[in-house]
Amino acid sequence: MKLTIYHTNDIHSHLHEYERISEYLAQERPKLDHPSLYLDIGDHVDLSAPVTEATMGIKNVELLNKAHCDIATIGNNEGMTISHEALNTLYDNAKFDVTCANVFDEQGQLPRNITSSIIKEINGVRILFVAATAPFTPFYRALDWVVTDPLEAIKDEISANEDAYDLLIIMSHVGVFFDEKLCQEIPEIDLILGSHTHHYFEKGEINNGVLMAAAGKYGRFIGEVTLEIEHDTVVDKHAVIYPVETLPEVVTHFEAEGKALLSDAVIDHPINLPRRTDVITQTSYMLAESVFEFTNADCTIINAGLIVKGISANQVTEFDIHQMLPHPINAVRIRLNGLELKNVIIKSQKQEYLHEHAQGLGFRGDIFGGYVLYNLGLIESESRYFINGEEIEDDKTYVLGTVDMYTFGRYFPTLKEQSIDYLMPEFLRDIYKEKLLGY
Structure with a gap:
């Protein structure tokens, strides 16, 4: 046979x-x-x-x-x-x-x-x-x-x-x-x-x-x-x-079928949220803020390339938000000490992937883009690092709110070894949508 x-x-x-x-x-x-x-x-x-x-x-x-x-x-x-x-x-x-x-x-x-x-x-x-x-x-x-x-x-x-x-x-x-x-x-x-x-x-x-x-x-x-x-x-x-x-x-x-199925209006007033991957924009800053709030963290880091498409329209639909953030990516809450958090900040400042094409780990965009930090600060010349205006203590435990694609070891190897809470099933677009409702 x-x-x-x-x-x-x-x-x-x-x-x-x-x-x-x-x-x-x-x-x-x-x-x-x-x-x-x-x-x-x-x-x-x-x-x-x-x-x-x-x-x-x-x-x-x-x-x-x-x-x-x-x-x-x-x-x-x-x-x-x-x-x-x-x-x-x-x-x-x-x-x-x-x-x-x-x-x-x-x-x-x-x-x-x-x-x-x-x-x-x-x-x-x-x-x-x-x-x-x-x-x-x-x-x-x-x-x-x-x-x-x-x-x-x-x-x-x-x-x-x-x-x-x-x-x-x-x-x-x-x-x-x-x-x-x-x-x-x-x-x-x-x-x-x-x-x-x-x-x-x-x-x-x-x-x-x-x-x-x-x-x-x-x-x-x-x-x-x-x-x-x-x-x-x-x-x-x-x-x-x-x-x-x-x-x-x-x-x-x-594509037309999907657009029709996601045609319900989420916001019925003009919105202008452009996309840039090489600088911090209101669009990417709002995404970082929404992750920060959703994870109830001390600080947040994301990459600007998560915003795949900007929105400039008099009305925003479910389809528009999906196109902006098409990734099956979830937020995570990571507990780490101050020294480990400083190393994450230091690595982020190198902006190694600013112009690089990225794929996999749930990412469905093109350019990875620059890192966006929220509630984090630094004086690089003095090697001083801050959360909410206070200096980070090496031995103190902090909570970092970020995205699950950083927990696989590729971008921040140290995060893979930390205590991680995966917050599911909400995707970034679900989190961002709630933020946009108050915009």
């Missing part, structure tokens, strides 16, 4: 590209003279797209239905950027199976409509599909989810299904380095469909006998794996990816 498996991952609501993939599947799958499956490996949802924001991911599920998806798993965007209740209802109308073995509520139950694994029997061959997602523990805990170790979860699920399957396929939203470890730990895996780290393999990669396949990000590729199966065993397997440029052209209207 021959089996073709189409796969996508990390679409991140690039829905025009996804529609081209969907059209390709609609044209190609009926041509096959053997069975096929289509699997999505997570992060299809991304609230940076207005239509996804407006529907809390329901539009993405509709598109997966339309593409005749067979099985999907969740990525960190499905798991961490929508509320607990929104994840529980996300797949209510899904016409496909959803599986993930390592996310539970506080009672030990999987999210609604999600199973710990799936066995599909195709022409008498039993295929076990096991999925796991990246363990961003503090983010999941802030949303009342418990995320467990993905390797142990996968092993447990395989053990629980012993003797019930012939082939083993892993849907991994944990990243390529984890997948390489899986190959060494569980060499009986037939296929790993990978994601999360946005990697891709043009023709797959064999590691310890396991075929690894992945299709990049943003719908730039669709993956295709072919398995040759004899006597319930894979005797040949290979993978390929097709660039989106080679897929059918389509006409879509997702």
Whole structure:
């Protein structure tokens, strides 16, 4: 028996590209003279797209239905950027199976409509599909989810299904380095469909006998794996990816649809809040102030590039605010001592990323921009640092209100090691909107 498996991952609501993939599947799958499956490996949802924001991911599920998806798993965007209740209802109308073995509520139950694994029997061959997602523990805990170790979860699920399957396929939203470890730990895996780290393999990669396949990000590729199966065993397997440029052209209207869904007026009077990334503006200062107030902190630091688009209009809609701050970024409260806070201030004054393009960690803008400090001051020539006009004491504990993208170690490595409260599910745009209501 021959089996073709189409796969996508990390679409991140690039829905025009996804529609081209969907059209390709609609044209190609009926041509096959053997069975096929289509699997999505997570992060299809991304609230940076207005239509996804407006529907809390329901539009993405509709598109997966339309593409005749067979099985999907969740990525960190499905798991961490929508509320607990929104994840529980996300797949209510899904016409496909959803599986993930390592996310539970506080009672030990999987999210609604999600199973710990799936066995599909195709022409008498039993295929076990096991999925796991990246363990961003503090983010999941802030949303009342418990995320467990993905390797142990996968092993447990395989053990629980012993003797019930012939082939083993892993849907991994944990990243390529984890997948390489899986190959060494569980060499009986037939296929790993990978994601999360946005990697891709043009023709797959064999590691310890396991075929690894992945299709990049943003719908730039669709993956295709072919398995040759004899006597319930894979005797040949290979993978390929097709660039989106080679897929059918389509006409879509997702941006207009999203704009219409977010057309409610938030402010009904003129507002002028320009965007600059190289200087402090009223726009970025108000964002820093709103984070300061929301986190109930002693001080705040943000970067001006978080403001992606300025607003100059007689009326401000939900769409306008979304375009200004499209990031799935949350505020955080970080406790640190005065010496550590001084080091953060010193590093911020270097303005290392003032003109640099940034991506990842939830950032959905272009230029990172300069740092904006709120309720913090310094006399650089004298190496003196202040909070609310008083000198910072090295051994005193302070609370810094900032954004979660600074807690991953890339911009301020010292913050990763501190005591952090993740304030969820509100995004920066939700916080800023409240500020604008009093503007």
